[in-house]
Amino acid sequence: MNIARLGIVTISDRASKGEYEDKGGPAIHAWFNRILSSTWEASKRVIPDEQSLIEATLIELSDIVGCSLIVTTGGTGPALRDVTPEATEAVCEKMMPGFGELMRSASLKFVPTAILSRQTAGIRGKSLIVNLPGKPSAIDDCLNAVFPAIPYCIDLVGGAYLESHPEECQVFRPAHAKPKS
Amino acid sequence: MNIARLGIVTISDRASKGEYEDKGGPAIHAWFNRILSSTWEASKRVIPDEQSLIEATLIELSDIVGCSLIVTTGGTGPALRDVTPEATEAVCEKMMPGFGELMRSASLKFVPTAILSRQTAGIRGKSLIVNLPGKPSAIDDCLNAVFPAIPYCIDLVGGAYLESHPEECQVFRPAHAKPKS
Amino acid sequence: MNIARLGIVTISDRASKGEYEDKGGPAIHAWFNRILSSTWEASKRVIPDEQSLIEATLIELSDIVGCSLIVTTGGTGPALRDVTPEATEAVCEKMMPGFGELMRSASLKFVPTAILSRQTAGIRGKSLIVNLPGKPSAIDDCLNAVFPAIPYCIDLVGGAYLESHPEECQVFRPAHAKPKS
Numbered sequence: 333m334n335i336a337r338l339g340i341v342t343i344s345d346r347a348s349k350g351e352y353e354d355k356g357g358p359a360i361h362a363w364f365n366r367i368l369s370s371t372w373e374a375s376k377r378v379i380p381d382e383q384s385l386i387e388a389t390l391i392e393l394s395d396i397v398g399c400s401l402i403v404t405t406g407g408t409g410p411a412l413r414d415v416t417p418e419a420t421e422a423v424c425e426k427m428m429p430g431f432g433e434l435m436r437s438a439s440l441k442f443v444p445t446a447i448l449s450r451q452t453a454g455i456r457g458k459s460l461i462v463n464l465p466g467k468p469s470a471i472d473d474c475l476n477a478v479f480p481a482i483p484y485c486i487d488l489v490g491g492a493y494l495e496s497h498p499e500e501c502q503v504f505r506p507a508h509a510k511p512k513s
Numbered sequence: 514m515n516i517a518r519l520g521i522v523t524i525s526d527r528a529s530k531g532e533y534e535d536k537g538g539p540a541i542h543a544w545f546n547r548i549l550s551s552t553w554e555a556s557k558r559v560i561p562d563e564q565s566l567i568e569a570t571l572i573e574l575s576d577i578v579g580c581s582l583i584v585t586t587g588g589t590g591p592a593l594r595d596v597t598p599e600a601t602e603a604v605c606e607k608m609m610p611g612f613g614e615l616m617r618s619a620s621l622k623f624v625p626t627a628i629l630s631r632q633t634a635g636i637r638g639k640s641l642i643v644n645l646p647g648k649p650s651a652i653d654d655c656l657n658a659v660f661p662a663i664p665y666c667i668d669l670v671g672g673a674y675l676e677s678h679p680e681e682c683q684v685f686r687p688a689h690a691k692p693k694s
Numbered sequence: 695m696n697i698a699r700l701g702i703v704t705i706s707d708r709a710s711k712g713e714y715e716d717k718g719g720p721a722i723h724a725w726f727n728r729i730l731s732s733t734w735e736a737s738k739r740v741i742p743d744e745q746s747l748i749e750a751t752l753i754e755l756s757d758i759v760g761c762s763l764i765v766t767t768g769g770t771g772p773a774l775r776d777v778t779p780e781a782t783e784a785v786c787e788k789m790m791p792g793f794g795e796l797m798r799s800a801s802l803k804f805v806p807t808a809i810l811s812r813q814t815a816g817i818r819g820k821s822l823i824v825n826l827p828g829k830p831s832a833i834d835d836c837l838n839a840v841f842p843a844i845p846y847c848i849d850l851v852g853g854a855y856l857e858s859h860p861e862e863c864q865v866f867r868p869a870h871a872k873p874k875s
Contacts, residue, residue: 410607410636411669418607426772426780429610429791430798430809436611437618437799444661444685447611448669455772480806488773488810504806591788591817592850599788610791617792618799625842625866628792629850 336372336492338364339393339402339459341379341386343416344466347406348380356405359468363475370495375399381407386419394423394459400491401482402459406466408451416463417450424454424461428485431462431478438477439470453478458490480504517553517673519545520574520583520640522560522567524597525647528587529561537586540649544656551676556580562588567600575604575640581672582663583640587647589632597644598631605635605642609666612643612659619658620651634659639671661685698734698854700726701755701764701821703741703748705778706828709768710742718767721830725837732857737761743769748781756785756821762853763844764821768828770813778825779812786816786823790847793824793840800839801832815840820852842866 340360346352357376364372375397377389386407393399407416421427431453439446451463451474460482464471483494484505496503521541527533538557545553556578558570567588574580588597602608612634620627632644632655641663645652664675665686677684702722708714719738726734737759739751748769755761769778783789793815801808813825813836822844826833845856846867858865 409669410609410641410666414607426776426812428772428810428812429794429814430811432610433614433795433798434802434809436614440615445665445687447615447659447662448609448666449611450607450609452610460772478809481809484807485772485810488771490774506807590850591790591822591847593852595788613791614795617795621796626846626868628796628840628843629790629847630792631788631790633791 334371334493336370336401336494337375337397337399338372339375339377339397339399341377341389341393341402341404343379343381343386343404343407345380345413348378354378355468356464356466356471359471360403360405360464360475363472367479367496367501368494369497370493372494381413381415383415383419383422386416387423390419390423390456390461394456394461399459400486400494402461403464404461405464405471408449408463408465410448410450414450417452420452420454420461420463424456426455428453428455428460434477435474438473439465442470442473455489460485460489460491476501484509515552515674517551517582517675518556518578518580519553520556520558520578520580522558522570522574522583522585524560524562524567524585524588526561526594529559535559536649537645537647537652540652541584541586541645541656544653548660548677548682549675550678551674553675562594562596564596564600564603567597568604571600571604571637571642575637575642580640581667581675583642584645585642586645586652589630589644589646591629591631595631598633601633601635601642601644605637607636609634609636615658616655619654620646623651623654636670641666641670641672657682665690696733696855698732698763698856699737699759699761700734701737701739701759701761703739703751703755703764703766705741705743705748705766705769707742707775710740716740717830718826718828718833721833722765722767722826722837725834729841729858729863730856731859732855734856743775743777745777745781745784748778749785752781752785752818752823756818756823761821762848762856764823765826766823767826767833770811770825770827772810772812776812779814782814782816782823782825786818788817790815790817796839797836800835801827804832804835817851822847822851822853838863846871
């Protein structure tokens, strides 16, 4: 059986101290629950905005837990403590600029401050790492925008085969990439 | 009283030698004059396309003068002497890729050569630095596109509180960010 | 006479071993043949996805052959062997982010997986280097999107003067840039 492991990392000083309820992590979990039809298992982490800790968490989820997809929420703004994109870039072998471009452009339909998000994405080994915003509504907008390309991206780096409920989110694979034997 | 200091840096070999009238700097000044309702003061510089001098000027305006916003005009093209984006990146702690993406996409509605602009933006300390094009008409297109997000960006890095005439340019702040106490 | 030299580099492990017919290179050649009205000459290479070899090939085409424009096809995806953007960045003095942004956004009208392309562009000396996708249909979409800005970009870095059949592809130069003496 092909169980996909997905990492969900909430990056927030306040949520990690319990001063604030983590809303981003549960919003991502609920989105995947609704969209994915293939078997998956979440590995969740809630950590402060410390670059070295974010890097260590992403490395653990990729190299040890074997997550095919790791999504982060929080820490992508311009403030001093926002270092999620820097941590992501530090652990990735390849950057995927199209993800950030499309997520900002999708969010821009709702708020002009979408350009303040420095979200990025990249590949580490067999894992795709994607930065999402902190706010639940913006998380959904961003996942709706980029998820159709995610399963094929994970195929290309040798990760798990993800499938979705097409009526919830239509993923795209070129003809030669489906069905996987 | 909250006086915002704004840096306006014209980067042009010819304008700095007086061979050419600086049109970019005055266009930016006029735009801010029309849009801003809060008190502000400009610090203007006209310098040649020398990377080390651009870097020193941006550092001075950020660290010594205390500008919350520094905008440059000129030096963002592909030519040998165009080094404004490299100088900007060299002095910023964080890059803000959404600014360049949106400015190019806004300019692309007018000219296909908009993709030749390498404009970027970033944060140094409590300053937001934004590269604008050299041409006055393109400056207005770019400021119209990105300014709605600029005051909240400056709030997030601890700079001055900017306000605009809403009929001229509608700036956006999330509900929790206004009004400032 | 002004003969523009254009480099066309197919980057593919399989095509370079002859296991697979190179379709990208010929598609690019056919596109230029149809669009360009000024005199040009192609220098073609078919090489494997080896970063050092891609870099050496780009350097040779720029520094020795004197190509004003070098286009690559292949190697821009997320897979382990896809290193064309890294090789391009390694040999360029200036990056041109607007090219990748516009090509991804143009391809996104056709397939959601357009965001998986890491295509970029940059300047080395008097050469513009542009990464194109591997698939012939996507090559045409990308060239149609960015070519209108390419001749003026090459003017600005001191390369050859390219002209197109306007009914095939309308290139744009500001008034002061045409006609060249």
